[in-house]
Amino acid sequence: LTLEEKAGQMVQGELGYITPDDVKAFNVGSVFCGGGQSPSTGNSAADWLAMYNEFQQAALGSSSGLPILFGVDAVHGHGNVESATLFPHNSGLGAANDPELMYAIGQATAKEIFATGLDWNFSPCVAVAQDIRWGRYFESFGESAAIQESLVKRYIEGLQQFNISATAKHFVADGATTWNKRNHRASGTLYNPDAYKMDQGDARISQKELHEIHLVGYREAIAADVDAVMISHSSINGVKLHGHELIQSLLRSELGFQGIVVSDYESIHQLPGDFREQVIRAVNAGIDMLMEPRRWKYAINAIVEGVNTGAIPEERVDDAVSRILTVKFKRGIVEQPIKTPDLALFNAEENRRIAREAVRKSVVLLKNEGNVLPLPKDSNVLLLGPGSDNVGMQAGGWTLTWQGTIHKEVKGTSIRQGLESVAVENGGNVYTSRDDAAKADVVVVVIGEIPYAEGVGDNGRLTLDSATAHKNNLQALADAKSTGLPTIVILISGRPLLVTNYIKDWDAFIAAFLPGSEGGAGIADLLYGDYDFTGKLPMTWPKTAKQFSETIYKRNYKERDYLYPFGYGLQLTD
Numbered sequence: 001l002t003l004e005e006k007a008g009q010m011v012q013g014e015l016g017y018i019t020p021d022d023v024k025a026f027n028v029g030s031v032f033c034g035g036g037q038s039p040s041t042g043n044s045a046a047d048w049l050a051m052y053n054e055f056q057q058a059a060l061g062s063s064s065g066l067p068i069l070f071g072v073d074a075v076h077g078h079g080n081v082e083s084a085t086l087f088p089h090n091s092g093l094g095a096a097n098d099p100e101l102m103y104a105i106g107q108a109t110a111k112e113i114f115a116t117g118l119d120w121n122f123s124p125c126v127a128v129a130q131d132i133r134w135g136r137y138f139e140s141f142g143e144s145a146a147i148q149e150s151l152v153k154r155y156i157e158g159l160q161q162f163n164i165s166a167t168a169k170h171f172v173a174d175g176a177t178t179w180n181k182r183n184h185r186a187s188g189t190l191y192n193p194d195a196y197k198m199d200q201g202d203a204r205i206s207q208k209e210l211h212e213i214h215l216v217g218y219r220e221a222i223a224a225d226v227d228a229v230m231i232s233h234s235s236i237n238g239v240k241l242h243g244h245e246l247i248q249s250l251l252r253s254e255l256g257f258q259g260i261v262v263s264d265y266e267s268i269h270q271l272p273g274d275f276r277e278q279v280i281r282a283v284n285a286g287i288d289m290l291m292e293p294r295r296w297k298y299a300i301n302a303i304v305e306g307v308n309t310g311a312i313p314e315e316r317v318d319d320a321v322s323r324i325l326t327v328k329f330k331r332g333i334v335e336q337p338i339k340t341p342d343l344a345l346f347n348a349e350e351n352r353r354i355a356r357e358a359v360r361k362s363v364v365l366l367k368n369e370g371n372v373l374p375l376p377k378d379s380n381v382l383l384l385g386p387g388s389d390n391v392g393m394q395a396g397g398w399t400l401t402w403q404g405t406i407h408k409e410v411k412g413t414s415i416r417q418g419l420e421s422v423a424v425e426n427g428g429n430v431y432t433s434r435d436d437a438a439k440a441d442v443v444v445v446v447i448g449e450i451p452y453a454e455g456v457g458d459n460g461r462l463t464l465d466s467a468t469a470h471k472n473n474l475q476a477l478a479d480a481k482s483t484g485l486p487t488i489v490i491l492i493s494g495r496p497l498l499v500t501n502y503i504k505d506w507d508a509f510i511a512a513f514l515p516g517s518e519g520g521a522g523i524a525d526l527l528y529g530d531y532d533f534t535g536k537l538p539m540t541w542p543k544t545a546k547q548f549s550e551t552i553y554k555r556n557y558k559e560r561d562y563l564y565p566f567g568y569g570l571q572l573t574d
C-alpha cells in the first residue's frame with residue numbers, strides 16, 4: 001500500500017458526509033452511521049443492505065481494492081433501522097445479569113446487523129457508571145464491575161460469532177466522571193450546553209479504582225477477542241483520553257489489546273493544537289482509526305503530512321493499518337465484501353422472543369404489598385400514565401434518532417397492548433380513561449423518563465418532574481390516587497428516579513428500565529404471573545439527592561440508608 005492508501009484506511013467518515021465515490025477515490029477504511037442516520041432511499045433493512053453494497057462496491061474499485069468496515073451503534077439491537085428488534089438497554093440487562101441471555105442477545109443483534117450488510121457494532125458500552133445523574137447511565141450494566149465480569153464476554157462472543165465486530169467503549173472510566181456544580185444549577189433545561197460538563201467530563205479516580213472497577217470490562221472484552229476499543233470523550237485526572245499515554249501503556253501493553261483503537265465522534269478535536277496537531281497527537285497516542293465524520297479527508301492529509309515531516313513514525317501507521325486489515329480479513333470481509341443475507345433474519349420472531357425473555361428477566365419488583373401482584377387474568381385494570389402506550393418511551397435513546405423519540409412510530413408492543421392481549425382472552429378489561437375507574441379493580445400507572453442520550457440526559461435532580469422526566473408523571477399519579485384503587489406503579493427509565501415522597505401511596509412498584517420493543521409483552525408476562533420476577537437492582541436506589549454523588553468507593557454502605565440497596569428485587573412468591 002502507498003502512504004496515501006494507508007492513511008485512507010485509517011479514517012472513518014459518516015454517512016451524509018461521504019459518498020461511495022469518495023470511498024473509492026481516497027481508499028477510505030470505514031464508513032459509519034451515527035445515531036439517527038439512515039440511507040437516503042428509506043429506512044428499511046433492504047435500504048440499508050443496498051446502501052452497504054453500494055459503498056462496498058465502490059471500495060473494491062479503489063486503488064487498494066480493500067473493502068470498508070461499515071459501523072453503527074446497535075446498542076440495544078439495530079435501533080437506527082425501522083422495525084428492528086429492540087432489546088432492553090444495558091441498565092435493564094444488568095438487572096437480568098444473565099450471561100446466556102447476553103449471548104443470545106449478541107447473536108440476535110448480529111443477525112439483524114448482518115441482514116443489513118453492516119460489519120461493525122459500536123457496542124458494548126462497558127462503563128461501570130457510578131453516578132445516576134449521567135445521561136448515559138442506561139448504557140451501563142450498573143454500578144458494579146462484578147456484572148461486567150458476568151456479561152461482557154458472552155455478549156461479545158454472541159456478536160462476533162456471526163462476524164460482527166464488537167467495540168468495548170469508552171476507554172476508560174467514562175462511568176466515573178464527576179458532576180459539575182454549575183451544571184447542577186442549570187439542569188432544569190433540556191439541551192443545556194452545561195450538561196456536557198458531566199458527559200465527556202473528568203474522572204478523578206485512583207489507580208485502585210481504575211483497575212478494580214473501570215478496567216474489568218476491558219479485560220473481559222479482550223478475553224473475548226473483541227475487535228475494537230473506542231476511546232472516551234472524557235478525561236482521566238484532567239487529561240483527555242484521546243491523547244493519553246494510557247492507550248499505549250495500559251490498553252496495548254498491559255492488557256495486550258491487538259485490535260482496532262478507534263476515536264470517538266470528533267473527539268480528537270478536544271485535544272490541544274490545530275486539527276493537524278490533533279491528528280498527530282491522536283495517532284501517536286495509539287489511535288488506529290479516526291472517527292472523523294466530516295473531516296475525514298483532512299485527516300488523511302494530516303496523516304500523510306505527519307509521516308512526511310517525521311511527526312508520525314511510519315511504523316505507527318503500519319501498525320494501525322495492520323490492525324484494521326487483520327479485522328477485515330478475520331471477519332471474512334475481504335473474501336466476501338458484497339453481502340446477500342436473508343432479510344428474514346431482520347426482526348425475526350426468534351429475536352423478538354429473546355427480547356421478550358430479556359424484558360421478563362430485567363424488570364425488578366421493588367414493592368408488592370398485600371400481594372396486589374400477580375393480577376388475576378380477568379381483572380378490570382385501569383391503565384394510566386404517559387408510558388402506558390408508548391413504545392418510543394420504552395425504547396429510550398438510540399432509537400431511530402440519536403436522542404430517541406417519544407412519537408409512536410417505533411414498532412413494538414406497548415404496555416397497553418401487552419395487557420390487553422392477556423385480558424381480552426380471559427374475560428378481563430383494560431380501561432384507559434380515569435372516568436372508568438368505577439369499573440376497575442386495580443390501577444396500573446406507567447410513569448417515567450422521556451427518551452434521551454448523550455449530554456441531553458444529564459440530570460441533576462432526578463425527580464419525577466425534572467428535565468428528563470415525562471411532564472405528565474405527577475398528574476397521572478394524582479389521577480390514580482384519586483380513584484382509591486389498589487395502585488401498581490411501573491417506572492420506565494434509564495436509571496432510578498427519586499420516588500421517596502410518593503412510594504407510600506403505591507401498593508406495588510416496578511422498575512422496568514428501558515425494556516424496548518417487546519416491553520409490553522414481557523411486562524404482561526410478569527404482571528399476570530405467567531413468570532416470576534427475577535431481576536435484581538444493578539445499582540443502589542437513592543433515598544435523597546445527596547446520595548447521587550456517592551460512588552461505590554465512597555459509600556459507607558448501610559442498606560437502610562437507601563430506598564433500595566444494590567441487588568434488591570422481590571419475587572411474587574416472597
Ligand code: BGC
Binds near residue numbers: 033034035169265
Ligand atoms: C458516542 C459513541 C458512539 C459514536 C458514534 C459518540 O458521540 O459517544 O458512543 O459510538 O458517537 O455514533
